C-alpha cells in the first residue's frame with residue numbers, strides 16, 4: 001500500500017492504495033498500460049462524495065483534464081465543453097462571470113465536472129442534467145472513446161447510467177458538454193433562495209450565485225476546516241400512505257412528486273430522531289444540517305463513520321419505518 005489517500009478524499013479518511021495515477025489528456029489516458037495497473041481500478045474526482053471504508057488494494061485514477069471551451073458565444077444557448085478534471089465551482093464561477101444562466105444554483109458544490117456528471121449533482125431546485133447535453137467518455141472495456149447524449153446518460157435523482165452496477169467503473173468521463181443560456185432564467189423557487197435575494201426577481205447569474213453561497217455557508221461545514229462528504233444520505237421517496245403514517249397531520253416537510261409519491265427530507269427525520277450533533281468516536285452529525293456527517297476530530301476512522309451511519313439508519317427505521325440509503329459512495 002504505497003500511496004496515502006488522505007488528501008484525495010474530503011472526509012479525510014487516512015487510507016492508502018497500491019497505486020495512484022493522474023493524467024492530463026485523453027491521449028495520455030488512452031496510452032496507459034492498463035494491463036499492468038494493480039486491480040481493481042477506481043476513478044475518482046475530488047473525492048468529495050466518497051467514504052473509503054478501508055485501504056484500497058488497486059489503482060486510483062484521477063483526471064487533470066482541465067479546460068473550459070465556449071463553443072459559440074454568439075448563440076442564445078451557448079454550448080460549453082468542459083474537461084472532467086475542472087473543479088466544479090471554478091466552472092460555475094466563470095460562467096456566472098460571463099453572465100451565462102444555468103449553473104448558478106449549483107454554486108459551491110464540492111467536486112469536479114466529471115464526477116458531477118456521474119452523480120447528477122443537484123441543489124436549490126436544479127440538477128446537472130438540466131444543463132448538460134452530452135458526455136464524452138473513455139470505455140475501459142473496449143479501450144475507445146465514446147459519446148453519450150443526455151438521454152443515454154439515464155439521469156435520475158443522484159443517479160445515472162454510470163452508477164448502474166453493470167456499468168460501474170466501465171466508463172471514464174473525459175469531458176462534458178453543457179448548454180447555458182444568455183436569456184435571463186433565474187430559478188428562485190427553492191425555499192430560502194428568493195429571501196436571500198431580498199425578494200428581487202430581476203437578478204444576474206452572479207447575484208444568484210452569491211445568494212446560494214450565502215445559504216450554503218450558513219448550513220454546511222467549510223470543507224477547508226472540517227472533513228465531510230456533503231449529504232451522507234439520499235432523501236427517501238415514500239408512498240402517499242407511508243407519508244400519512246410518518247406525518248398524520250401532514251406537517252412534516254415534503255415534496256410531492258409527479259407520480260404521486262412523496263420525497264421526505266432525510267434531514268428532518270434524522271433531526272426528529274434527535275441525532276443532531278451526535279458523536280461517534282471522531283465522527284459526528286453536523287448540527288446545522290443533520291444530513292451531513294463530519295470528521296469532527298480530524299482523526300475519525302472509517303469504523304466511526306460506519307457506526308454512526310448504522311445508528312442513524314436504525315433510529316430512522318425504528319421511528320419512521322423508512323430505510324435511509326447512503327448518497328455517499330462506500331469504497
Ligand code: EPU
Pocket residue numbers: 122123124125190191219229230231232233234235253265266267268269271287288289290291327
Ligand atoms: N431540515 C430539518 N432539520 C434540519 C435541516 C433541515 O428538519 O436541521 C428539513 C427542513 O424542513 C428543510 C429540509 O429538511 O427544509 C431540507 O433541507 P435542505 O434544504 O438543507 O435540503 P436537503 O434535502 O437536506 C438537499 C441535497 C443537498 C443540497 C440541498 C439544497 C440531497 C441528498 N441533498 O439537501 O445536496 O445542497 O438539498 O438543495 O438531495 C449533497 O448532495 O451533498 C448536498 C449537500
